[in-house]
Amino acid sequence: GAVVSQHPSxxxxxxxxxxxxxxxxxxxxxxxxxxxxxxxxxxxxxMATSNEGSKATYEQGxxxxxxxxxxxxxxxSTLTVTSAHPEDSSxxxxxxxxxxxxxxxxxGQGTRLTVV
Amino acid sequence: xxxxxxxxxALSVPxxxxxxxxxxxxxxxxxxxxxxxxxxxxxLTSLLLIQSSQRxxxxxxxxxxxxxxxxxxxxxxxxxxxxxxxxxxxxVPNSGNTPLVFGKGTRLSVIA
Numbered sequence: 001g002a003v004v005s006q007h008p009s010x011x012x013x014x015x016x017x018x019x020x021x022x023x024x025x026x027x028x029x030x031x032x033x034x035x036x037x038x039x040x041x042x043x044x045x046x047m048a049t050s051n052e053g054s055k056a057t058y059e060q061g062x063x064x065x066x067x068x069x070x071x072x073x074x075x076x077s078t079l080t081v082t083s084a085h086p087e088d089s090s091x092x093x094x095x096x097x098x099x100x101x102x103x104x105x106x107x108g109q110g111t112r113l114t115v116v
Numbered sequence: 117x118x119x120x121x122x123x124x125x126a127l128s129v130p131x132x133x134x135x136x137x138x139x140x141x142x143x144x145x146x147x148x149x150x151x152x153x154x155x156x157x158x159x160l161t162s163l164l165l166i167q168s169s170q171r172x173x174x175x176x177x178x179x180x181x182x183x184x185x186x187x188x189x190x191x192x193x194x195x196x197x198x199x200x201x202x203x204x205x206x207x208v209p210n211s212g213n214t215p216l217v218f219g220k221g222t223r224l225s226v227i228a
Contacts, residue, residue, distance in 0.1 A: 006159070034215045043205065043220040044160075093159055097213050103148055105209070105216055107160040 002028050002098050006108025013084055013115055021079045021111045023094030029074035030096035035067075038091040038110075047092075050077040084115040118143045122206060122219035129196055130227050137191040137222045139206035144184050146208040150216065151180050151191050154203045163204075164191070196226045 003026040013019050023033055031052045036044040048069055049057040056069035066088075068080040081088055093110040097103050119142045129135050139149070148167045152160040164173045164180040166189070172181040179192040189206055203223045207216035 032213050036215075043218045044216075046215045046217075049215060091157070095160075095216070097209075103209065103213065104162060104165045105150060105207075106162060107152075110157075110159040112157065 002026075002096075002104075002106045004094065004096050004106045004108045006094055006111055008111060009109055010112040011114070013113070015085055015115055016083055018080055018082045019084055019113060021081075021092055021094075021113075023077045023079070023096075023108050025075045025096045025106075028096075028098050030077075030098075031074060033071060033077040033094055033096045034105075035069065035077075035079050036093045036095065038093060044093060047079075050079075050094075052077075081113065084113070086115045089113055089115045118146075118208060118210060118217045120206060120208060120217050120219040122204075122222050124222060125220065126223040126225075128225040128227060131196060131198060133196050133226075134192070134194050135196055135224070137193070137204050137206075137224070139189040139191070139219055141187045141189075141208050141217075143210070144187050145210065146184065147210065147214075149180075149182055149189050149206060149208050151178075151189075152205045152207065154205060154221070156203075160205065193224075196224075198226045198228045200224060200226050 005024045007022045033050040035047045050071040052071045058064045071077040095107045097105045123138045151163045166182040177194040203221040205221045207218045
């Protein structure tokens with residue numbers, strides 16, 4: 001299947017600093033990527049839709065100034081958590097859907113963010 | 117608004133048993149349905165994708181069925197193994213390139 005690579009797999013940062021997470025589609029082009037957040041023992045919740053060459057679309061309750069999304073190319077989307085606080089600690093996962101195969105979604109490995 | 121429910125929330129079975137995981141969704145206008153596996157602290161691995169026009173898909177010991185009209189899907193795992201222990205998630209998009217709506221998952225433990 002298609003491959004989506006996410007980096008880093010884990011990061012620990014101090015409160016108030018910013019963290020950038022990268023999501024790459026390795027063997028296909030993705031005009032749209034999605035960012036999800038998962039709290040312990042909860043399911044994945046959509047944060048935002050990342051659109052290549054245009055602004056991201058954020059879900060209700062997600063602060064766009066705090067979670068900056070940039071989709072500068074057809075294979076790369078980045079999520080920057082700005083001025084991180086302990087409550088931002090979570091598991092962040094990106095996904096992309098291939099144009100073929102009936103719209104199958106593939107996910108990155110996820111990033112475990114811990115803010116101390 | 118689409119809602120996805122998975123039953124049971126957790127399941128523990130002895131090795132070798134066949135088992136069924138259930139998924140239901142409220143809006144039958146789905147594009148496809150996907151089953152995933154998630155190991156603790158890891159990302160999602162796609163197991164099976166069923167298109168809205170299909171009734172089932174098979175991959176090895178896994179078989180997924182889809183009854184769109186009743187809003188249900190099942191994942192059948194044959195001859196379960198300890199390595200099958202993980203959380204299984206089902207998810208649906210409303211169209212080809214829209215985000216997935218996930219159930220809360222079924223946490224499966226297969227005991228050797």
